[in-house]
Amino acid sequence: MSYIILDLEWNASYSTRLHGFVNEIIEFGAVKLDESYQIVDTFSAMVKPKIGKRLNGTVKKLTGISLAELKSKGVGFLTAAQRFSEFLGDGTLMTWGTSDIHALLENFSYYTGDYHIPFLTTYCDLQEFCMKALDRFDEGNQMGLGACAELLELSFSEEEQHRAYADAYLSQKCLLALSDRMPLESLVLRADEEAFYERMTFKNYFITDLNSPEINKRDLRFRCDKCGKPVRRMKKWKLHNKNFSAEFRCKNCGRAFIGRVSFKRKYDGVRVNKRILEIIPKDKKKKEAPKEQAAATAS
Numbered sequence: 016m017s018y019i020i021l022d023l024e025w026n027a028s029y030s031t032r033l034h035g036f037v038n039e040i041i042e043f044g045a046v047k048l049d050e051s052y053q054i055v056d057t058f059s060a061m062v063k064p065k066i067g068k069r070l071n072g073t074v075k076k077l078t079g080i081s082l083a084e085l086k087s088k089g090v091g092f093l094t095a096a097q098r099f100s101e102f103l104g105d106g107t108l109m110t111w112g113t114s115d116i117h118a119l120l121e122n123f124s125y126y127t128g129d130y131h132i133p134f135l136t137t138y139c140d141l142q143e144f145c146m147k148a149l150d151r152f153d154e155g156n157q158m159g160l161g162a163c164a165e166l167l168e169l170s171f172s173e174e175e176q177h178r179a180y181a182d183a184y185l186s187q188k189c190l191l192a193l194s195d196r197m198p199l200e201s202l203v204l205r206a207d208e209e210a211f212y213e214r215m216t217f218k219n220y221f222i223t224d225l226n227s228p229e230i231n232k233r234d235l236r237f238r239c240d241k242c243g244k245p246v247r248r249m250k251k252w253k254l255h256n257k258n259f260s261a262e263f264r265c266k267n268c269g270r271a272f273i274g275r276v277s278f279k280r281k282y283d284g285v286r287v288n289k290r291i292l293e294i295i296p297k298d299k300k301k302k303e304a305p306k307e308q309a310a311a312t313a314s
């Protein structure tokens with residue numbers, strides 16, 4: 016069993032055929048790891064751009080690659096992809112986050128008309144692994160590779176930083192540092208079936224219809240945060256900024272509060288977020304401003 020960490024570089028190229036920009040891959044960089052996550056081989060290939068006529072300034076600065084270099088040393092995208100697939104073999108492909116997977120999909124789709132990555136059999140998102148191993152997994156706040164390395168106090172030599180696939184090396188260091196915290200296998204996905212592509216292209220959304228069959232009615236019930244007893248809803252649910260909220264009252268202790276709940280639909284299911292908020296009386300809201308003014312004049 017081997018693992019291959021892939022690090023792609025791409026350029027936003029304008030396609031006259033598609034009348035839009037394509038993230039055109041200009042370089043493949045990868046490292047191959049053995050079962051104990053040690054590097055046993057490396058791979059790199061430059062891709063001769065066919066879509067873009069020039070390199071975007073940030074890309075040039077970031078990669079240190081010039082268009083002239085790509086033109087003289089690069090091969091066509093499908094040739095580079097074929098060479099990479101030989102390097103990958105039956106190993107598990109790993110990337111930091113899923114943007115490299117999206118770039119591969121975009122390029123294969125551009126050149127073959129097929130929205131698939133033909134060499135993919137198993138895949139693992141290293142960003143997800145590291146965030147989960149660090150107990151910092153948060154869908155809305157993704158951790159950058161640099162931030163992860165910093166957190167783990169991983170040193171990075173000057174020489175390593177200038178390598179074409181520096182990010183692949185750094186990802187390997189993070190993986191190695193966290194490998195004993197949780198099994199990597201739990202996050203390895205089968206990637207040779209349609210479900211993988213559905214997962215990759217799924218767009219999360221908030222459910223804004225309370226009658227949706229995807230909402231579990233039990234998630235609309237609240238318990239008193241003072242005495243723990245079930246509470247009764249006093250007013251209708253209101254939808255505001257993707258959150259449903261309503262006023263609740265506890266029959267047992269008299270406590271009243273606002274229950275707020277949101278339902279985010281993700282590929283794997285619905286994520287429920289519930290909170291209890293204090294009720295701010297309307298008259299108090301209005302009175303607060305003059306009170307502050309009075310205090311200011313008094314002092």
Ligand SMILES: [Zn+2]
Nearest residue numbers: 239242265268
């Ligand atoms: Zn109560």
